[in-house]
Amino acid sequence: MTADPRLRAARAADLPALLALEARFPGDRLSARQFRHHLANPRARLRVAVGEGGLLGYHLLLLRRGSAWARLYSIAVDPAARGRGLGRRLLADAEARARAAGCTGLRLEVRQDNAAAVALYEASGYHREATLPVYYEDGAPGWRYARSLGSGMTKGLRRLNAGAC
Ligand SMILES: CC(C)(COP(=O)(O)OP(=O)(O)OC[C@H]1O[C@@H](n2cnc3c(N)ncnc32)[C@H](O)[C@@H]1OP(=O)(O)O)[C@@H](O)C(=O)NCCC(=O)NCCS
Numbered sequence: 001m002t003a004d005p006r007l008r009a010a011r012a013a014d015l016p017a018l019l020a021l022e023a024r025f026p027g028d029r030l031s032a033r034q035f036r037h038h039l040a041n042p043r044a045r046l047r048v049a050v051g052e053g054g055l056l057g058y059h060l061l062l063l064r065r066g067s068a069w070a071r072l073y074s075i076a077v078d079p080a081a082r083g084r085g086l087g088r089r090l091l092a093d094a095e096a097r098a099r100a101a102g103c104t105g106l107r108l109e110v111r112q113d114n115a116a117a118v119a120l121y122e123a124s125g126y127h128r129e130a131t132l133p134v135y136y137e138d139g140a141p142g143w144r145y146a147r148s149l150g151s152g153m154t155k156g157l158r159r160l161n162a163g164a165c
Contacts, residue, residue, distance in 0.1 A: 005051035005086060007093050010058060012039060014048055017055035021078055027137050030060070030074060038062075038073075045097040049077070049086055056081040059090045063101050069146070070098035072108035075117075087120050099149050107146045111136055121145045 010018065015035055022029040038044040038060055049057040057077035063070050072094050077086045098106050109132060110117045126145035135142035 003052065005049040005056050005081070005089075007047055007049050007089065010035075010039060010046040010048045012036075014055060014058075015039075018048070018058060021055060021058065021076060024079060025076065044073075045094070045101075047090070047093055047097070049081075049090060051081065053080075057086050057090055059094045061094045061097050061106075063098070063103065068103055069105045069107050070094075070101065070103040072106055075108075082116075087116075088124065091120065091124055095147075095149055103149060105146060105148045107144060109135065109142045109144050112141050112143055118143070121147075 015032060018030075018035050019032055035046070038046050043063045043065070045059075045061040045063070047059055047061075048055055055078075057075075059075040060073040061070055062073050072091075075087065075090055075094065077090070095106055106126075107129070108121065108126070110121065112118075122145075124147070126147040128143050129146045130144040132142040132144060134140075
């Protein structure tokens with residue numbers, strides 16, 4: 001039996017595998033420069049899923065100064081590792097990171113024709129918040145989805161965390 005992939009913070013040494021994963025998707029890919037920037041960005045959470053076959057997926061979460069809403073900037077699973085719950089685990093991990101930073105909600109954008117991702121978000125409690133015409137590089141429309149994370153934090157704690165999120 002193979003062990004479940006492990007989720008951990010990305011490091012510089014993951015860059016080649018992250019780029020190789022991005023190269024498998026058409027359009028709107030993250031570049032080496034963007035990954036390097038986010039690796040060094042204290043307001044970004046770049047997390048990878050690593051299994052026996054190496055890097056199998058990642059997510060990139062951005063925390064915004066003065067906003068209690070975090071943004072899921074990207075999430076991807078290697079085509080060979082899909083359909084086994086890893087996308088769901090990565091999404092839950094992004095939500096946990098957002099909560100840990102004091103955020104009370106998560107937003108994301110998705111192509112309208114990305115049936116797998118739309119199904120993942122809708123199954124995970126996200127609601128459609130806005131239509132985004134001509135949103136992607138190729139002119140394709142998107143949707144913005146959002147989910148309240150219900151922080152369970154007291155007002156005082158939230159104030160203490162206000163700088164983080
Ligand atoms: C979207 C993506 C991350 C899902 O990863 P995954 O590991 O295959 O997803 P999971 O196995 O955790 O599936 C979780 C749920 O998502 C939905 N889902 C996933 N793949 C699906 C598919 N091909 N068709 C329909 N629903 C799908 C289902 O609701 C599924 O729950 P279920 O298995 O109980 O039915 C993956 O398809 C991917 O990397 N796509 C390319 C990158 C991308 O589009 N990222 C999103 C950009 S917004």
